[in-house]
Amino acid sequence: MRTLCAGTLIGEFFVIGFAGLVAMQMSAVPTATVWTVSGTAMLLSVLLCGMLTRPGGVQLGWLLQFALIASGFVVPTMFFLGAVFAALWWASVHFGRKIDEAKARWAAEAPTAG
Secondary structure, eight states: OHHHHHHHHHHHHHHHHHHHHHHHHHSSSOHHHHHHHHHHHHHHHHHHHHHTTSTTHHHHHHHHHHHHHHGGGTSTHHHHHHHHHHHHHHHHHHHHHHHHHHHHHHHHHSOOOO
């Protein structure tokens, strides 16, 4: 699960950065505010890559997904991109857990050496 979710979060890192550039040019929000919010979200997306196996890591990822969708109020395209990344996040968590369960099952079925 960690690999799939981390890949999604790194993709979001870049999307957030590009959305910050667009927001800086197209919105009335002050540049300092745009980069404070964007920078914090970018940092959170990278830090979450290391927190995925800890309690609450996946839940924080969901909060980031909702924040990404809500950023559509500043950059309207982010409604669509946020929804796409929320779907990718769901798929990463859902199928990542299935892969982890299959790996554990295969490890338990493997003959022991010795």
